[in-house]
Amino acid sequence: MDYRERLKEMINERALKVSDRPIFKLSSGKMSTYYMDLRTITLDPEGGFIIGNLIFEMIKDRNPDAVGGLTLGADPISYATALISYINRKPIKPFVVRKEPKGHGTGKQIEGNVKPGEKVFIVEDVVTTAGSSLKAAKVARDFGLEILGIIAIVDREEGGEENIRKEGFDFFPVFKISEFLNR
Ligand SMILES: O=P(O)(O)OC[C@H]1O[C@H](OP(=O)(O)OP(=O)(O)O)[C@H](O)[C@@H]1O
Ligand SMILES: O=C(O)c1cc(=O)[nH]c(=O)[nH]1
Numbered sequence: 001m002d003y004r005e006r007l008k009e010m011i012n013e014r015a016l017k018v019s020d021r022p023i024f025k026l027s028s029g030k031m032s033t034y035y036m037d038l039r040t041i042t043l044d045p046e047g048g049f050i051i052g053n054l055i056f057e058m059i060k061d062r063n064p065d066a067v068g069g070l071t072l073g074a075d076p077i078s079y080a081t082a083l084i085s086y087i088n089r090k091p092i093k094p095f096v097v098r099k100e101p102k103g104h105g106t107g108k109q110i111e112g113n114v115k116p117g118e119k120v121f122i123v124e125d126v127v128t129t130a131g132s133s134l135k136a137a138k139v140a141r142d143f144g145l146e147i148l149g150i151i152a153i154v155d156r157e158e159g160g161e162e163n164i165r166k167e168g169f170d171f172f173p174v175f176k177i178s179e180f181l182n183r
Pocket of ligand 1: 027070073126130131132133
């Protein structure tokens with residue numbers, strides 16, 4: 001079984017929760033009959049290894065300097081991709097975008113070893129409205145990073161892609177929700 005197939009199996013077995021009533025509250029405030037708890041996979045040795053490999057393969061030929069996104073969902077994805085990139089002798093640095101600038105110390109909103117002018121991909125576990133990934137992309141762009149695109153493990157196909165493209169960013173989902181659910 002290839003990495004994508006195995007990841008799909010893990011999502012079906014572990015991450016996808018479905019109800020006949022809209023019991024899941026989303027980040028946008030909307031209620032949903034299903035929820036993708038991808039942290040059960042991104043924060044897992046096999047899941048992290050597979051995701052790191054899949055994303056590294058997706059981005060390596062664009063020669064990005066770094067990969068990162070909005071904490072918390074993006075963090076294990078960025079770290080896994082960075083570790084796999086190093087093993088493959090093509091290091092891509094991870095970075096973290098805080099939800100708000102740090103209130104003391106450095107006052108930074110972007111943590112990591114990135115510098116203005118570097119090329120980056122923004123990563124995300126789930127895209128619904130894309131509010132979170134666009135926040136990360138805009139903070140990164142304002143810092144001076146060049147955004148090569150936004151990558152999500154799962155796109156819920158609820159307008160996120162349109163919102164991302166409206167802002168002028170490319171979007172590369174690994175899966176669309178229609179591969180898991182008929183809605
Ligand atoms: O496309 P959107 O409408 O923005 O929704 C998707 C976002 O919601 C979840 O994060 P959440 O807001 O639960 O925050 P967390 O990562 O801090 O848990 C998920 O990890 C995405 O970041
Ligand atoms: O929209 C969200 O907040 C959201 C949906 C989902 O399926 N999974 C998740 O982690 N967040």
